[in-house]
Amino acid sequence: MKGIEGMRWGEAQLLEKGIENARFDADLLLAGVLDVARDRLYLDGDRILSEQEETDYRRAIMRRAEHEPLQYILKRQEFMGLSFYVDERVLIPRADSEILVEKWLELVKQGERQGRGRSIKVADLCTGSGALAISMAYYYPEVKMVGTDLSLDALEVARQNALRLGVSVQWRQGDFVAPLQGELWDFIITNPPYVSLEEYNQCAPEIFSEPAMAFLGGQDGLDFYRRLAAEVGPLLNQQGKLLMEIGWNQAEAVCGIFQKKGYETQVFPDLAGRDRVILAR
Incomplete structure (x- = not known):
């Protein structure tokens, strides 16, 4: 799966489950898996995901599709310009x-x-x-x-x-x-x-x-x-x-x-x- 294909697939899965901002969430989850900034996804859209990366991304999308908060999946949240670790x-x-x-x-x-x-x-x-x-x-x-x-x-x-x-x-x-x-x-x-x-x-x-x-x-x-x-x-x-x-x-x-x-x-x-x-x- 190419990165750009992954983003489109993720967005479709989240839209189907009624997730607001589906494209944004799908992008951030892929960026999290690849450990890159969101804008790199579009610059490197033809990048082929490894088997492990694709597995991790699909798992993350399924979690978000069940309405698990994005921040818990990514394990972080910005506050006052600082990055905080968060979980359940x-x-x-x-x-x-x-x-x-x-x-x-x-x-x-x-x-x-x-x-x-x-x-x-x-x-x-x-x-x-x-x-x-x-x-x-x-x-x-x-x-x-x-x-x-x-x-x-x-x-x-x-x-x-x-x-x-x-x-x-x-x-x-x-x-x-x-x-x-x-x-x-x-x-x-x-x-x-x-x-x-x-x-x-x-x-x-x-x-x-x-x-x-x-x-x-x-x-x-x-x-x-x-x-x-x-x-x-x-x-x-x-x-x-x-x-x-x-x-x-x-x-x-x-x-x-x-x-x-x-x-x-x-x-x-x-x-x-x-x-x-x-x-x-």
Whole structure:
């Protein structure tokens, strides 16, 4: 099979199974098998695939045809300009979450201009692949960063990513804020499970390949925020701040939860203009 024939065959298989962006996915899967950039596929379209390459490509296409996420097949996902290893043990980082890192960096730089020191202490709850914690440590190396997760499997992936990207993060296993007790933090950040049960059941098939515990936030999706509002206060220092990702329609409800506990809140949109991050202090 020639490379160009493989791309056409792969696209046809994925279209038949109702996969969106079938051509794009087929191209990336072949590029992954051949370990080349996507544009090389078209420059070398007459290249004959070896027997092993063809076998691997067909296997990858069949996996994608069953709605397995492309990122799990390729074992990588881009986030904040960095390449992260991902597999079935962790949630796939989304571009929407980059605003959380960008807003944090903006707040840190603002603190520097106001005379606060460069060494700050930050905890990332529900770290998963470590995308948030690692990105923050990568772009602001002075930070003392801790990433926590209930899942030991997720922390193994996070450690692997930190090692690959050459950043220093301390990883702690435990439920909710338990790994943070007894310390005071400048920032606590989190992309928590915030999908309601009803919304989850209506998700695209690919979602069900990812860890359900990383999505489900209770009947209405707000359970994690209620726990945070009730328990996180004693963990923040006098100037401490909490930065949280939210669902696009949750800003009013989440702000209300925190305001009832005496917090001031501020909402920030993502690049599409949808409410995405809440700052509470």
